[in-house]
Amino acid sequence: MLTTVLSERAQRVMLLILTVIALTGALQLGQQLLAPIVFAVVLGIVVSPLAERLTDVGIPRVAVAILLLLVTTSLIALLILMIEPLLNMFIEQLPRLKAAATRWIASVSDVLRGIETISEEIEGAKPAAEASESALPTVRDALWMAPNFGAQFFVFVGTLFFFVLTRNELYSAVGTLEPKLRKADRAVARYFAAVTLVNAGLGTVTALIMLAIGVDYPMLWGLAAAILNYMLYLGPLLIIFGLAIAGLLQFTGAMSLLPPALFMLANFTEANFVTPWVVGQRLAMNPLGVFVAIVFGLWLWGPVGAIVALPVMLWFGVLMSPEMLNRTSGAEQLQPAE
Template structure:
């Protein structure tokens, strides 16, 4: 008869196998249902960010329902204004794209010819034949189809955000009525929601500042379509490690082939992008978030690969946000806190401020709002 220690030793491989099998099934299910899950995730994160101004208005004396309406109207107006400006800039960029492609192609041929003159075994004519320039308009229908799909997804996400914000008005009341002892669950959920809101707010603020500074750098250097590159820098700043480089590549290439640009202007723009991302990503963001809200470099890059494979481009944009959400959820429970520490950058400190005050509206205030 085996003792308890031997039972535990034989049970660990079985538990590990079952955990890995469950993980494979969960990941396969998320990948299969990505068309449904992606809008839900986007709406959830946007709704979490929107709860901060709702609670701020509520502390000023505005009712919760009216605060939600004001927040939705303000955010909708701002997004509509930015969307119109970006759309106008984007279509101007599309109109100028054939000329930009021709200049890029000429520079490409010049580089190949220079390499061939240096003695490298390169045939410029043969390599140039690999690029078929006759079907340049074939991508236009595909682009219009993707834009139409993006508009439909945006409408679905906007509606989900509206319903989620109104659902949060009586969420705590529902939990208190559904559970016999709701205090521990509400406390853990409260800690999780505060930490997640803080992380999303800081990340969004850093991305917004990055986009504004990138737009300003493009304006000062003289790059065409600066608003488009600023919005691109804001969006790609959510992608770890390679997002900043991807955002800097198009305006730098455009500066190289521009009639008013050149190698020096492109170098200045690249230096500006490097300085912006170094200061904000390595100095400002860790101080605002704290080391406890960080991820190791390997985990951040692995999350980029995994979430990008599961959810596509949206998964790459939300890779760090999704992994940080998982880490915050694991850290909110004592039995899974060790997993959250494994996802961290290493030596943990108390840089991240603890939750000190109740920011969520208490149940009494929610009941009165209802």
């Protein structure tokens, strides 16, 4: 009897493992189609409270869907256009970066063995890097040269429009799951609104700090900090790395470490005090789960996967919470027998 039970459990575990592997493979193979669909659905869930309010005041559902589609796509395009100067600045500063790296290597060559070889490699790579600098495309050029970008954008726009337009009908069709879906949507919308507020504050503080210590393009650094902070852990690491490069380019000695150090202090304050207070304990997620979800999303679908990983994780967490399961089972028990 015990052997049979263990065998059944082993079969279920193996079936679960195979299902996860097959699902992961399907998600990765279908990236070109599934990534814009999931991104559009997440955005549709985020704007769903606003859509409901606009509908309640008498605005036709089609007009609401068109309006929210125009607003969301315009904001995404605006963010891309605003972040482009920061990337172009890095491209333009590559010669200064290589020169600063060479000076830094020379200053610590008496401590690190074999540093002369690294310095020679950097000097040897300079002409090739400078020759390729002018060939690097801008963000807009890279987007429009991508062969599948137009198709993915069309899928994203169509999914977002029709999801906002028919969301009520879709949820009504699932019967008893409708209250759970709407509760999960509200949780994701509240979480996104709270995180957006926190990220805007972090971006403002970052810009003011960079302006105070004299870092070039402080407003762009603030914008980058606000956008990349949607990718918890990984986004701040990218900003720290970028500010370390900026400090190396502009300052000398210990002063070059001041920009990343000050941002680390601001990000530590935001992550450990501000965000828990704004988001609240009800929407708090396990840090390990958050990290694994972001890394998995980044590996699976790139930056889009890292952005949608947390909303999807929160949505499923609320949907599968014991509280909601108990409510659903209780509602089913209260239904009169036919």
